[in-house]
Amino acid sequence: MTDTVAYPGPGCVVEFLHSDRPQAAWVLDESGSRLRVLTLSQREMKLPAGRILPWAGPGCDPSLSRAEALETITRHDARRAELAASVDVDEIWSLAQGEVDRADAAWFAQLLWDNPDVDHVAAMGRALISHKTHFKFQPPHFDVHTEEKVQARLAELETVRRRERVTAAGQAFFQDLWAHRMKGRAKPGEPEDPEVRDALAGILRGAIADRLQGPELVMWNTLRKPLPDHPLQGLILAMAWGLVPEHHDWHLDNEGYDWGDAWSAPFASLAEARARDLDAETGEPEPGPWLSIDSATTQDIDDAFAIKRDGHGEGGYRLRLALACPGLHWEFGSDLDLAVRERASSVYLPEGSSHMLPEAYGLGLYSLRAGAVVPALVMDMRLDAGGVLESMEPRLSWVRVEDNTTYEKAEAALTEGEALGPGHENDLNGPLAMALDLARTLRRRRIEMGAVVVDRPEPKITLSGEGARTRVDIEPQPECEAAQAVVSEFMILANCAAADWAVERDVPVLFRTQSSPLPRDAAGIWTAPEDAFRVVKMMSAAITEPHPRPHATIGVDAYCPVTSPLRRYTDLLNQVQMLSVLRFGSPAMDRDKLESILPHVNSRLDAATRIQRYRPRYWKLEYCRQRKNESHAGVLVDAEGPLATVALTDVQIFVRAPRAMFGDKLVPGQRFQVRLHRVNPMLNEIRVAEAWEE
Numbered sequence: 033m034t035d036t037v038a039y040p041g042p043g044c045v046v047e048f049l050h051s052d053r054p055q056a057a058w059v060l061d062e063s064g065s066r067l068r069v070l071t072l073s074q075r076e077m078k079l080p081a082g083r084i085l086p087w088a089g090p091g092c093d094p095s096l097s098r099a100e101a102l103e104t105i106t107r108h109d110a111r112r113a114e115l116a117a118s119v120d121v122d123e124i125w126s127l128a129q130g131e132v133d134r135a136d137a138a139w140f141a142q143l144l145w146d147n148p149d150v151d152h153v154a155a156m157g158r159a160l161i162s163h164k165t166h167f168k169f170q171p172p173h174f175d176v177h178t179e180e181k182v183q184a185r186l187a188e189l190e191t192v193r194r195r196e197r198v199t200a201a202g203q204a205f206f207q208d209l210w211a212h213r214m215k216g217r218a219k220p221g222e223p224e225d226p227e228v229r230d231a232l233a234g235i236l237r238g239a240i241a242d243r244l245q246g247p248e249l250v251m252w253n254t255l256r257k258p259l260p261d262h263p264l265q266g267l268i269l270a271m272a273w274g275l276v277p278e279h280h281d282w283h284l285d286n287e288g289y290d291w292g293d294a295w296s297a298p299f300a301s302l303a304e305a306r307a308r309d310l311d312a313e314t315g316e317p318e319p320g321p322w323l324s325i326d327s328a329t330t331q332d333i334d335d336a337f338a339i340k341r342d343g344h345g346e347g348g349y350r351l352r353l354a355l356a357c358p359g360l361h362w363e364f365g366s367d368l369d370l371a372v373r374e375r376a377s378s379v380y381l382p383e384g385s386s387h388m389l390p391e392a393y394g395l396g397l398y399s400l401r402a403g404a405v406v407p408a409l410v411m412d413m414r415l416d417a418g419g420v421l422e423s424m425e426p427r428l429s430w431v432r433v434e435d436n437t438t439y440e441k442a443e444a445a446l447t448e449g450e451a452l453g454p455g456h457e458n459d460l461n462g463p464l465a466m467a468l469d470l471a472r473t474l475r476r477r478r479i480e481m482g483a484v485v486v487d488r489p490e491p492k493i494t495l496s497g498e499g500a501r502t503r504v505d506i507e508p509q510p511e512c513e514a515a516q517a518v519v520s521e522f523m524i525l526a527n528c529a530a531a532d533w534a535v536e537r538d539v540p541v542l543f544r545t546q547s548s549p550l551p552r553d554a555a556g557i558w559t560a561p562e563d564a565f566r567v568v569k570m571m572s573a574a575i576t577e578p579h580p581r582p583h584a585t586i587g588v589d590a591y592c593p594v595t596s597p598l599r600r601y602t603d604l605l606n607q608v609q610m611l612s613v614l615r616f617g618s619p620a621m622d623r624d625k626l627e628s629i630l631p632h633v634n635s636r637l638d639a640a641t642r643i644q645r646y647r648p649r650y651w652k653l654e655y656c657r658q659r660k661n662e663s664h665a666g667v668l669v670d671a672e673g674p675l676a677t678v679a680l681t682d683v684q685i686f687v688r689a690p691r692a693m694f695g696d697k698l699v700p701g702q703r704f705q706v707r708l709h710r711v712n713p714m715l716n717e718i719r720v721a722e723a724w725e726e
Contacts, residue, residue: 043094086172089150115155213272239266241285287639296390303392347417376636382493419473442515471521483587531592545581548572562700565669653713671698689720
């Protein structure tokens with residue numbers, strides 16, 4: 033190797049790093065540890081000697097003119113660039129592997145050239161500096177990265193390149209999509225690069241679900257920076273692109289809830305095995321007649337009852353409740369259990385239903401379908417004439433339900449004497465009427481104990497059409513007070529009986545509690561909107577916990593939900609615990625394990641509840657938006673403070689507006705007609721334009 037100098041002085045060609053790239057220069061003079069140099073751009077700079085790269089040279093005549101010095105460094109720079117371009121850094125790195133952990137540029141130059149001069153050394157240094165994936169420059173040496181580190185750095189570099197490619201193409205595309213959606217401009221064409229297209233689509237889906245993190249979150253923040261602020265930017269862009277349909281339910285994405293039944297595909301073979309197990313185990317069904325009462329659209333039927341007068345006591349009742357039994361053969365901690373626990377609850381929305389269990393289980397194997405012999409957890413209860421529970425004996429059994437009737441049919445049978453079918457020919461005086469007598473007795477007892485019954489029926493929401501042409505219609509549900517009282521009171525009775533049974537035997541289960549007491553004047557049945565609003569404000573939130581405490585609103589000392597095992601994970605869990613004690617003498621899950629999973633169970637239950645709450649409200653607001661010039665009947669429910677609250681009775685939502693809009697003297701219960709404006713279902717916004725008293 034020739035032409036190198038130990039210490040650069042006047043007339044020497046040197047290089048220094050600028051913007052992370054080597055730059056050639058000519059030393060004009062030096063003073064102590066500082067050099068004055070001439071650069072290729074004909075600028076003079078003062079540099080600390082420490083900035084000079086460790087391949088100084090060649091040393092030339094310091095008396096050369098400025099033009100000659102510039103020509104010299106230009107010539108060497110061009111040669112070094114050409115030599116550096118010829119260096120295969122991967123090959124150099126491979127040759128160095130196993131030989132050295134670190135070396136200077138001269139050592140690496142000798143791997144490629146015989147007797148390398150200073151331009152060869154400088155060229156090698158330039159090449160190695162530009163490949164930080166393989167080498168780390170720590171003057172005067174280069175550290176040789178390991179295979180593992182090289183692969184990690186290459187992956188990191190590719191991530192950066194991908195991010196730059198996606199953001200460069202995506203910013204303009206997203207701005208055009210926004211203009212298409214918000215300003216009615218032409219829809220832009222998609223990015224041609226499929227990798228970019230897929231990356232942008234994934235980012236938008238992640239933004240809708242609020243699940244972005246790491247590099248994707250960085251890209252999303254860059255992509256959306258030119259756009260106007262909006263809390264649902266991702267959803268708007270995705271709808272404009274066509275990734276999701278108009279009226280997409282973003283709450284499902286946000287809560288991580290898989291709609292439909294596709295999620296259950298991995299468990300299809302398990303469902304088939306369970307079907308074979310049930311066929312082999314089917315026993316003689318208990319005598320009935322068994323009757324279930326549900327909505328007309330219900331397919332996951334998880335309860336039925338049989339009732340008669342109790343021969344053991346004067347005027348008493350023997351009530352048997354049959355509960356669907358998916359807990360039979362259930363295994364806590366299995367893949368199916370974990371998937372169902374993540375769903376936590378079935379979700380029933382105007383656009384359809386999504387079930388907690390695989391449909392093969394909840395709508396097929398275990399549903400109490402009329403005519404099918406299915407397993408059931410039977411709660412055999414005896415009550416006196418005053419509705420006091422004297423005993424409850426649970427057992428695993430088999431039942432054949434005679435009739436899956438609807439609330440409407442049951443109501444007609446109770447109020448008009450219409451027959452339901454075999455076993456119910458004279459329902460005004462038969463088992464169904466007996467069930468209603470007991471239900472009303474049970475309700476009176478609960479109200480005496482402080483129970484609050486809010487009768488505020490939800491309207492029926494019907495959707496027609498698709499996408500942007502979806503039409504929303506709302507109408508009152510048929511009144512089925514008697515039939516609904518039978519079902520609700522029997523379910524409350526069963527859940528209270530299950531709680532007492534578990535407490536007596538110290539079985540770990542989950543309880544639903546609401547321990548904050550209510551004022552005595554809150555007890556009763558409330559139907560007027562202003563009364564319902566008042567008492568609901570008094571209620572504290574109910575919680576799910578492993579300890580028995582009172583449930584103030586229901587008016588009971590302990591409440592263990594067990595009656596909806598096809599629809600709620602808490603009920604399924606409690607059923608499995610009861611069945612395990614009945615069959616094997618001990619619960620399937622101990623108390624420590626139960627308490628360890630409870631936070632996640634509560635979190636997922638809350639998620640399902642938010643979906644169930646917000647989505648119907650979205651459609652109610654869309655109904656109002658589609659009828660923005662129409663007025664709605666409203667009842668003043670609260671006049672405290674600067675804003676008055678009105679219940680819109682046709683859609684069952686509350687709106688607030690300045691008190692002055694409703695007049696001077698306001699009294700809860702006043703009737704108004706209300707016209708709305710600025711209704712935005714996506715943002716859950718609604719404003720009152722005007723109101724006048726009826």
